[in-house]
Amino acid sequence: MTEQSRDEHPVITQDMINLFDDYTHLSLDRRKFMDNLAKLAGSVTAATAAASMMASNAQAQGLTSETDASLTIADVSYAGAKGEMKGYLVTPKEGGPFGTVIVIHENRGLNAHIKDVARRVALEGFIALAPDFLSDQGGTPADEEAARAMFSTLPAPDVAANGVATIAYLKSLPNVTGKVGAMGFCWGGGTVNNLATVAPDLAAAVAYYGGQPNAANVPNIKARVMLHYAGLDDRINAGIAAYEEALKAAGTDYQLFLYDGVNHAFNNETSAARYDKTAADLAWSRTIGLFKEALA
Structure with a gap:
């Protein structure tokens, strides 16, 4: 795997998830979160990809239809x-x-x-x-x-x-x-x-x-x-x-x-x-x- 593909698909560790949880519920300091995440992920690019994977996707399809006839x-x-x-x-x-x-x-x-x-x-x-x-x-x-x-x-x-x-x-x-x-x-x-x-x-x-x-x-x-x-x-x-x-x-x-x-x-x-x-x-x-x- 190339360095670029590792950044695009980083391995999400428990330390990253714990850091994300602290950010979203306690600190709310995104700059500090991203700085610390980059240290764990190995690069800013990898950190950005990891943050996206841990965050909830507002554009996700969902499991049911908004136009369900029932x-x-x-x-x-x-x-x-x-x-x-x-x-x-x-x-x-x-x-x-x-x-x-x-x-x-x-x-x-x-x-x-x-x-x-x-x-x-x-x-x-x-x-x-x-x-x-x-x-x-x-x-x-x-x-x-x-x-x-x-x-x-x-x-x-x-x-x-x-x-x-x-x-x-x-x-x-x-x-x-x-x-x-x-x-x-x-x-x-x-x-x-x-x-x-x-x-x-x-x-x-x-x-x-x-x-x-x-x-x-x-x-x-x-x-x-x-x-x-x-x-x-x-x-x-x-x-x-x-x-x-x-x-x-x-x-x-x-x-x-x-x-x-x-x-x-x-x-x-x-x-x-x-x-x-x-x-x-x-x-x-x-x-x-x-x-x-x-x-x-």
Whole structure:
């Protein structure tokens, strides 16, 4: 292999992935990230290629069609805690009444990938709503880097209150069972965990590699909880033991799955270096199984 082809197709190491995770969730300093990545990759060209492979691809096709004839898709607005919330609502055209599912985005906001996940949920027989939790800040911007920076300004109480408002909106829709579940990824996973502590009417809470709530608030959880963690995700996994201890002490109905050898964001097929189809498919089947039990 030539030097050029090595740069075009660099080997992605765990150190690179850990560095990327630190950049996207903690430092948000792209220049520092790229400098350090170039040292690991061996050149600036290789670092650029590696960063692209680890990042999520906003232009990726997705796993479902935006024009699926069996679905009704709409951009909606509804009352949030302080202002108007916007979201992406997907409804099966036939059947019902339906259980409803909130699909909560990562720290890049409401994007094409999360809309695709909402369509997948709807194809499983639920009404799915992907809210934009940046609505109070004007909505998710096209620039992913700008979106990440906006999350540091979101007050946690406002996020939780907008989640509660989203539950109320879904309960108000026609042809629903009145039971609401929530699933979220990364920032959204942490949001689901926190929402469960303040929303006693949430029936099911599924968090993918999400930060854990304050242990003191865990006894407030009434939802059935399902937690998906990536075995190589040391940053998030550091909080598992305390969370699980609190869940057990509170007698919460929960399931916890740790997927060995996979990274944070293993469910996101638009990230070539981090996606793991086997783990993603297994986690998805478990998630839908819980929703079918809890939201009927």
